[in-house]
Each structure stands twice: as C-alpha cells, then as structure tokens.
C-alpha cells in the first residue's frame with residue numbers, strides 16, 4: 001500500500017520522487033493573491049438585483065473562468081464542521097485510513113495519494129485525496145468513514161447543501177446564456193463528488209506542486225479553500241493567487257460548460273502550490289454528467305452563428321481527456337467542428 005503523506009510525522013527534506021523537472025517547478029518567485037478575481041455577492045439574489053448578479057457571473061466566467069461567491073446561503077457552522085471532521089480524518093491513525101485506500105473510480109469512497117496513477121507516474125504530487133461519491137447519498141453513505149463522530153451526518157448535509165448551491169449558480173448561468181430553466185438537471189449533473197485534498201507542510205514548495213496545472217473536466221466545481229493559500233489560476237499567461245476568503249466558495253465552470261455555451265464561458269486553468277509552514281485542506285464539490293448523456297453546444301442564440309463543437313457522450317470526452325494527459329486544449333480539439 002502506498003504511503004499517504006498525511007502519515008508522515010515529520011519530513012525534513014523533500015523526497016526525490018516529489019522533485020519536479022526544472023521547467024515544471026513553481027519556483028521561488030512569490031505569487032500574491034489577486035484582487036482582480038471577481039467576488040459575487042448572492043445576498044440580494046431574490047430581489048431586483050438578480051439580473052445584475054447574473055451578468056456578474058457571466059462576465060466572471062468569460063474573463064476568468066473562475067470566481068468567488070459570498071453570502072451563498074450555506075451556513076458557516078456547517079462549512080466549519082465539515083472542515084473539522086475532514087481534518088480529523090486525515091489526522092487519524094494510518095491503520096484506520098488504510099481501510100479506505102482505493103483507486104477505483106466507482107467506489108463510494110476512495111483514498112489515495114498524489115494521483116490515481118501513483119505507481120506509474122514520473123514524480124508525485126504533494127497531496128492526499130479522499131473522494132466521496134454522494135448522489136444519491138443513500139447509495140454511498142454506508143461506505144464513508146464512520147469516524148470521527150458525526151462524520152457521515154456532517155458530510156452528507158454538506159453534500160446536499162453544496163449541491164443546492166451549485167444548482168443556484170447553474171440556474172443563474174442558464175438565465176445569463178439564454179437556456180431554459182432546469183437545463184442542467186437530471187443526467188447532466190447526475191454524479192456528484194465531494195473531493196478533499198490534504199497537503200501537509202512541504203519542506204520546499206519551490207520544487208513541487210500539490211496539484212498539476214489543469215482544467216476541471218466536469219460540468220462545474222466549487223471549492224471551500226480553508227484559510228491557507230495555495231490555489232492559483234492562469235490569467236493572460238500569468239499565475240495569480242486565489243485568496244482564501246473566510247466563508248467564501250470558489251466556483252470553477254468545468255469544460256462541459258465551455259462546450260455547452262459554445263465556447264462563450266471559460267474554464268480556468270488552475271494548480272495548487274504547497275505551503276512550508278501549514279497543512280492545507282480543501283473541500284471540492286464536483287457535478288459531473290452521467291456517462292452516456294449527449295453533450296453538445298446548446299440550441300439557441302448562444303450557438304449562433306454555428307456550433308463550434310460536435311456532440312459527444314461524457315464517457316467519450318473523459319476517455320479523450322485521459323488520453324490527452326488531462327490537457328484541456330488538446331482534448332477539446334478532438335471535438336472541434
């Protein structure tokens with residue numbers, strides 16, 4: 001069994017297998033958190049300001065492919081409790097965590113380190129990951145950790161609330177790009193994952209990464225960052241830091257939104273750098289289409305004058321994505337008309 005980094009009690013120097021080739025290292029140049037990343041306030045979503053909020057979301061998705069959301073309606077109590085039980089999970093004894101070790105994409109709960117391809121990868125990423133399948137909850141919850149106390153109850157409530165939040169954002173996007181209400185319901189968003197990244201303090205953040213540069217291949221993602229910096233997004237060829245705002249969610253439209261919007265919405269390229277002093281835990285919630293659903297640019301003005309991608313099943317897309325080393329542009333080229 002692979003050794004999780006969360007099982008290491010103290011690491012004085014970066015093991016060789018985590019040292020990236022020089023051209024792929026993040027380096028020592030400090031990347032500050034950017035004030036430019038749009039922050040969308042949902043407080044007035046039910047009043048006359050709704051159309052303004054819709055416009056802010058569309059502009060942020062076009063310009064950055066990523067934005068932060070405050071006053072999103074998920075209680076601080078719940079986000080804090082969820083972070084609490086997940087951090088306790090990673091602090092638990094190695095023997096307890098070993099029960100969840102798996103790299104099977106279909107398992108209801110899987111724990112692994114670096115990537116699912118640990119055995120064959122050239123170098124490792126500085127992270128452990130625990131992914132829960134969570135929709136419908138009753139199909140999966142019995143396979144989630146049962147410790148610490150209330151773990152299942154808290155993570156289940158979080159997954160329900162985060163799903164509601166993502167549907168609120170998707171409805172606003174529907175309004176903004178002229179799709180009928182409910183376009184993203186059903187098979188389009190059938191599979192939901194709560195994916196937790198945990199990074200222990202890293203002896204040399206300049207030499208390694210917590211997650212590679214990537215776009216999310218799914219429909220849409222949200223992230224609860226905790227309070228340690230690490231997420232960076234690529235904007236106009238430069239990396240910019242995404243500030244961990246207390247209580248905020250980061251939203252990242254996935255590549256499926258890019259295709260459905262006929263290329264009008266962007267999906268930010270992002271990566272995770274490590275921290276030398278503090279451990280970092282983040283909670284991602286991903287909505288994914290079901291494997292056999294047909295994805296294509298939506299009908300209507302959004303696809304005018306003509307669709308630029310052909311239709312495909314999500315299964316086909318995902319297989320092209322992994323076949324293209326999870327690189328967004330080369331994957332999308334396979335579906336360009």
Ligand SMILES: O=C(O)CCC(=O)C(=O)O
Nearest residue numbers: 197216230231272282284
């Ligand atoms: O942990 C983070 O800050 C980002 C995670 C992420 O990009 C992902 O899981 O796809």
Ligand SMILES: [Fe+2]
Nearest residue numbers: 214215216270
């Ligand atoms: Fe991501």
